[in-house]
Every structure is written in C-alpha cells, then in structure tokens.
Amino acid sequence: MDVMASWTALLICSVIPPSVALEMGRQHDRGPVAAAPGDLIIAGLFPIHEDVDHSQTSGAPHPPPCIRFAWRGLGRALAMISAIEDLNRSPLMTDVNVTLGYRILDSCHDVSTALRATADFSQGPVVALVGASYSELSIAVARQLTLEMIPQISYSSTAAILSDKSRFPAFMRTVPNDRHQTAAMVSLLSTFGWNWVGVVTTDGDYGRSALDHFVTQASEKGICVAFRSVLPQSATSANVQAAIVKTAETIHANPKVQVIVSFASPLHMMHLFQELRDGALGAGQGVEAMRRVWVASDSWSSSSSVTRNLTLQDIGHVVGFTFQHGEPKSFSECLSRLEAGELNCTGMKHILQELCKHLNGTDGPADPELVDISEVPVGPELLDASERSADPELLSRAVSLLKKHSQPDITFSVQMAVSVLANAVASICRSRDCKTPGSVQPWQVLEALQKEEFTLRGSTYRFDSNGDVNLGYDVSIWRSEGGLIHVHEVVAEYHPLNCSFTHSKTRKLQLLQNVISRCSNSCVPGEFKKTAESQHTCCYECINCTENYFSNSTDMDQCLSCDPSTEWSPQGSSGCTPKALRFFSWHDSFAAVLLSFSTMGILLALLVLALFLHRRDTPVVKAAGGALSHVILLSLVVSYVSAILFVGRPSGLQCKARQVLFGISFTLCVSCILVKTLKIVLAFQFNPGLPGILRGLYRSYAIIGICMAGQVATCICWLVLRSPFKQVTISQTEVLENCHEGSYVAFGVMLGYIAVLAFICFICAFKGRKLPQQFNEARFITFSMLLYLVSWLLFIPIYVTTSGVYLPAVEMVVILISNYGILSCHFFPKCYVMLFKSDQNNAGAFRKKLYEYSRKISDLVIVSVSSESQQQSGPSISSEPSLENPPELSKESIGRNRSSFLVSGSGSTTRRCLRRSLSM
Secondary structure, eight states, rough: OOOOHHHHOOOOGGGGGGHHHHHTTTTTOOOOOOEOOOSSEEEEEEEEEEEEEEGGGGSOOOOEEEEOOHHHHHHHHHHHHHHHHHHHHHHHHHHTTTEEEEEEEEOOHHHHHHHHHHHHHTTEEEEEEEEOSSSSHHHHHHHHTTTTOOOOOSSSSSOGGOOTTTTOOTEESSSSHHHHHHHHHHHHHHTTOOEEEEEEESSSSSHHHHHHHHHHEEEEHHHHEEEEEEEOOOOTTTTTTHHHHHHHHHHHTTTTEEEEEEEEOHHHHHHHHHHHSSSSSHHHHHHHHHHHEEEOOOTTOTTTTTHHHHHHHHHEEEEEEEEEOOOOOHHHHHHHHTTOOOOOOHHHHHHHHHHHHHHHTBBOOTTTTTGGGSSSSSSHHHHHHHHSSOOOOHHHHHHHHHHOOOOOOHHHHHHHHHHHHHHHHHHHTSSSSSSSSSOOOHHHHHHHHOOOEEETTHHHHOOOOOOBBOOOEEEEEEEEEEEEEEEEEEOOOEETTTEEEEEEHHHHHHGGGGOOOOOOOOOTTEEEEEETSSSSSTTTTEEOOOOOOEEEETTSSSSSEEOOEEEEEOOSSSSSSEEEEEEEOOOOOOHHHHHHHHHHHHHHHHHHHHHHTTTTSSSHHTTTHHHHHHHHHHHHHHHHHHHHTSSOOOOOOHHHHHHHHHHHHHHEEEEHHHHHHHHHHHHHHOOTTHHHHHHHHHHHHHHHHHHHHHHHHHHHHHHHHHOOEEEEEOSSEEEEEEEOOSSSHHHHHHHHHHHHHHHHHHHHHHHHHTTTTOOOOHHHHHHHHHHHHHHHHHHHHHHHHOSSSSSHHHHHHHHHHHHHHHHIIIHHHHHHHHHGGGGGSSHHHHHHHHHHHHHHHHHHHHHHHHHHHHHSOOOOSSSSSSSOOOOOOOOOHHHHHHHHHHHHHHHHHHHHHHHHHOOO
C-alpha cells in the first residue's frame, strides 16, 4: 500500500471511492474518512471537522452535518496512515506475515458523532482504536469500548479520570496524565512568585478536570485563583460570544492579575485575544493594559493560528506546555513526497475537490485555525484545473497548510500509538496464524499492550499501571520574527517522575522575572501576612513582627519566635539578635584593676612568706608569731585566689568554690591572729591568779582547730543543703550570668562567724595596746580588725542594693580590703624592721626594751600602791580628785613603795613573763 492510496482515501464525505462509500453507507450514516484492508484492522478517530451544525438537526435520527474543516485533524489522520504503511514494510510485521489495515472516521469534535463511529467499530473487525483527540470524546468512547474490551489508545486526551482503571480498563494513552501538566504549571508559577492568577477553560471533561486539579494543586502551593472563566464547549453556541466578552471584562477588572492559565480550545483563545484587543474595553485602555503572561496548556500551546493577525505586542508573553516527543520522521517524509508530486491525477482529483469546497465556503465558513484563505489560490479556474490534472502549485499550497497546522508532539503520539499496537500484534502473531479472521481478539491485544515494551526511534517505552506513558513536557516560549508569531522555542523540560524542571535556556525565562502577579505586595522580611476574613489568602496586609519575633523571608504567614533564653529582636525585625551575655568579665577594666590587686597581693604575701622563712630565727619573726605568721600568709594567698574566682563567666563549681575558699581561708587567718593576740596578752597578764589557769587552757593549735571546725561545719551544711549555684537572669536584651549564694542565711552565718572572731581579736588587741613596741601588735591588729568589720558592715547594704554585672566586684573589693589590711598592718612593719632596721632585730635590743618596759611598769605599780596607801591613812578626799592638783608623794614614800614592790617579787615575775614571751 503506497501514499497514493492513502491520500485517495483521506477525504471527507463525498471524497470516498464509490465502491467503498456504498459499502460503508449501509453501516453508517457517514462513511469512513479513509479505509484500507488488512489482516487486522486498526480504527482511527480524528477531528477532521471541528464541529457539527446543530441548526440543521431535525427530529429524525440523522447526524447533523460536520462543519469547519480542520487541517490539523487531517494531518493527524495522515500521520496514522503513514505510520501503518511504514510498519507494514518493516521487519516487525513482515516477519510474522501480517498486514495492518485501518479504518478512520471523523469525530467532528462531537460526542454523538464519536459514539456513532464507535458503534461502527464495535460491529466491524477492529482489534484496537487510536483516538480520540479530546478527553470528553475519549471518555464517552471508552465507556462503550469497555463493553467489548477493545483497547483504545488516545494520542492527546489527558483528563485525569481516564487513569482510573476500575472505570476505563481498556483505555491507554501515549501522553501524560493531566495532573502532571497542572503540577508543572503550578511549579512554574511558584518559581516566579505568581500567586494571583486567573484561569480560562473550555467547558467539558478536559477543561473541568484540568481546572479542578489546577486549583487544588495551586492552593497547596499558596497560589490563589482570582477568577475562573468557563467558556461554552460548542464554538457555534449562541452564548459563546457573550461568555468571551464577559471573560475579557473580568480580565480588565483585575489589573493585578498579570498571569492567566488557559485550558481553553484554540478557537476560544483566538476569539478571546481578538476581544481583548478590539473590544470596547481593550480599545480604550491601550496595548500595555492588555498584555498578560499566558500559561498555555497542550490544547493550544502549539497552535500557530490562535493569534491570527495579532502579535506578541498585543497579547504579551505565552509560555506553553507541549508533550515531549521525538522526531516524527516518517510523517515529514510523507509530506515531502506529497510536495514532490508523487501522486497520480486520479487521486488528486478528489483532493482538489475537497480543497475547493472549503476555499469557496461551500462547507460553511472557513476558520483560520482550519484554512487560511490568503494562502491558497481560489477561483473557478481551480476546479477546471482539477478536472484535467494535478496542479503542482495547489499541491504545494496544500502541503504547506498541513505543515503549518501540524503539531509535532501530537504527531509523535499518534505514531507511538500505532507502533505500540503493531508491537502487541507482532507478539501475538509470533505464536499463531493471524491471517484467519477472528484469530486475534481485541482483549488479547489489550493483554499484550499491558505487558509488552515497545521501541520507537531507538527509545523504549512502556505503559504504567494507569495505562499512561509519561514522557514529560516541553516548556516553550512564543517568539515572533518579522511581526508574526511562528516560533515556539523550547526553554525547559518538565519531568513528572521527580516533579522538576531542566532548564535549557534560562536566559529566555529570565524575561518573565519582572512580571508581578500578586494581589498584595510581598511582605518583606520583618513583616507577616494578615488576611482578613472571607478573603483570599493571597490578599493581605503586611504587619510588622512584634518584639522578640521575626520573619526572615518574604510573605511569611506568621512571625517566628526568637529563643527567649538567648535571643531578642526589635519590632519589625528580620532576624534575631543574640542577647548580650553579661558577666564580670576578664576583659572588664574594673575587673582588670581588681585582678591586678589580687595578683599583687598574692605576690606580696609570697614574698613576705619567703622573707619570714629566711629570717625565721630572728626576734622579729618570733615576736610576730613564728610559724603562725607563715600560716597567716598562706591563708592570705588562698584568700586572694578566692577573690580571683569572682571574675569570669561563672560556673556551678566556681560559685561553690569561691565562697568556701574565702570563708575557710580567712577564718584560718583570723584564728591565727586570735591565737597570737591571746598569747601576747597572757604573757603580760599581771594578775597573779590568772596566768596559771589561762596558760593551762591555752593551746594554740587546738584553738585554731576549734575555730576552723565551726566554719568548716557551716560551709559543709551550706553546700549540702542549699549550695551556691550559677544563676541566669534573662532581660529584654541581655543574659546576665552570676552566682546565687543559694542560702543567704548560710552566707550570713559564714561572714558572721568570721566577724565574731575578728571582734574577739579586736577586744584582745585593744587590751594589749600598751605592750612593748617589739611585742605591741595590738594597734595593728586593732586597726586591721576594725577595717575588716567596717568594710563588711558597709558590704551588707551595698550588696543588697546592687545588682547586675558588678555584684561580684562588691564582695571582691571587700575581700581585697580585708586581705590588704591584715597584710599591711601585721607584716609590712615587720618587713621594714628586718630590711631597714636590722639593729633592732637582735636579742640585745629586745632585752633593753624589755627592761625599760619592766622598769616603767614597776614605777607605775609603785605609784599606784602609794596612792592606795595615802588614801587609806590620809584624810578623806573626794571620789573625783582634781586633775589639776594630783596628790603629792614624798620621795621617801616612793622609795618605800618601790622597795616593797621589788621585794615582793612582782618585777621579777614581769621580767620572767617577758622572757617567756620572747622565747615562745
């Protein structure tokens, strides 16, 4: 079978050969467009016409005449014929010795006409059907073919409902499910931030299904549909024009909708574009107000005649989705052979007759989508020429129209449908004889289709469980050259399996980035969307985030909360600011000063300790307490170290250690001072009854141990019951870390305990303030203890009323004052004597001072005794003698009293106490 036979058969109504027309007329009111015999017949259903003339419908059950011839449908039918002829010549069919025939009918884009054709297929020897084009037709046909389980493969019906195998078990298609197309559209809109769009669709199963899926998927991505316009399905309907005008008015009334998604038919889009440009509203607003971004579905994205005489300047940008496809080489070669004139005059006669009918309007008004009158010569001479011979120029014009209205993606899908059927038939016929009529049943072909893989143009394909072949989509942008739109440039591919785009020409898509299609302006970071009730979620006002809340991207539905423990933000913030971490830092200038004093105190204490160890056998060191002075210096070193722990970021261990170290170390220091003070007081105690008793009770290390035991017990109870801990105080912009004392009662007991010891030292030192200079530390002890008591008394109100970073500095200052008071008063004078008054640091100097003190004490005692004697023997005197007139004593009485004092041994006793003190 050759191309000439195919073209002879490819005619409408009256263009069928008389013998075939007579045969088909008995079975159907309208004969096949094309038919060819074969061992197995494959039916085809194509929209050779775009509509039926309902005005000529009578009461009799006769089909209305089809109108508006469609070159696009003619090209699809030709693609099927070409594919079958190629397969019949291929090894695939010749190896099994099977020839495929075809039977092609016109659906006229009408459900009733399609169902009549389906009834014809059910009665005839048809093993499968290729078609229909539109989903509403495929749904109706599939219901009828399911009764006989005749496999149906559509090349362009994409309605999602057709994937339901429980309802359409015999339906398959070589194009993706429409859910993938709407998902791709939604993904594209989301990529460009277009969330306020309009939708235009043609009424019917395809349009309604696409609209529903698009709205559902768009809402999940936060995209709102501003308006939906559903146009009547029949292009000849009386209310189509009114619906188109209303749609144009709706578009004009929504200037913020700059992107419109369209699932409408090519004819509807052509009329809509014309209305937008030439209508009353369009003419008054100008071109710029008319332009939009049109997202075109596969129904019209590759239709070149939609724009008619419009340009992209009139309509804006068009982003179209088409099925991914290979190169339909066989169809292109077929058109090339036709253009070369490889047909005889007999077949051409019928072609010329059909062309002239439409060019002269005998078959109804010509439609630009179907026939472009300006491109084909018209006139009576054409018919005359057709009676004589084929006009090469007319043939060339016809091929040009076929090429213009062809859709490569649909053509490839038609060829794929034929190829998969041929593979299924070949798989069956390899094991049986298929020449016998009825040897291959349609349901057997259906089973083979569900199992077999097939190859086309070097690629392997297979139907999925839904009967779909998901090749994906090409995304194209319309371009114009010379003012005419005729180039659809592919800029990206959409892959349904992973729902992603592969961009091949990103620069072309960047032209759309400046298009804004939003109901409300984007809320910048720092704001959130507030939607009013009963309003689209895409229409909102932008409200600043409150304090401690932020939004870090555009169009956030709500502000996010900062971590209140570590972050904060002012009103209208796009991010959180870390709260300033505050503590008594090492880098603080005040801390640096205090640390310097602490370090210097440690060094001074260690230097003094080294000097005392070096001069430990000298009288000054012995008089200062000897080993006790070493313990005092070491305790001061620890106390200085505890002061350092008040600086830096606190930790739980640090909080516990600093107070305990200070309490125990300073208690040890004061205990040693107390012991030393008691020792000196006892050494010079003149009451003859007390020294023995007190010396019996006096045990220096036992006293120190008892004093320390009380403080240690206090600290242990404090640590066990309510120990100090790290406290975090969170304010608006800061996080303050400091140490909480745990129990302020325990803290007060610890300090009070030291204060009691210091007060005892103060009392004892005050009593011994008149001792010899070498032994007289009472003044220094008194001053140091008084300094300690005063500083800690001042500490209490300051500590209670102070808060913040410098609270640890308060206690640190008091500790340093206490330490330096002891170090300065107790040890610096001794160091001065040892370093600069070495002549006073020997035994002779100490004895001399001792005897001078003893003589002075003796004189004072004699005077005291004489005064008492005079009071007993003399006249009565006032209890309050005048200081201006002290009682006079004779030299004899003084001498007698001194002699009696010395005889009594009191002076020698005093000297023995001093020697004992010096040796201690």
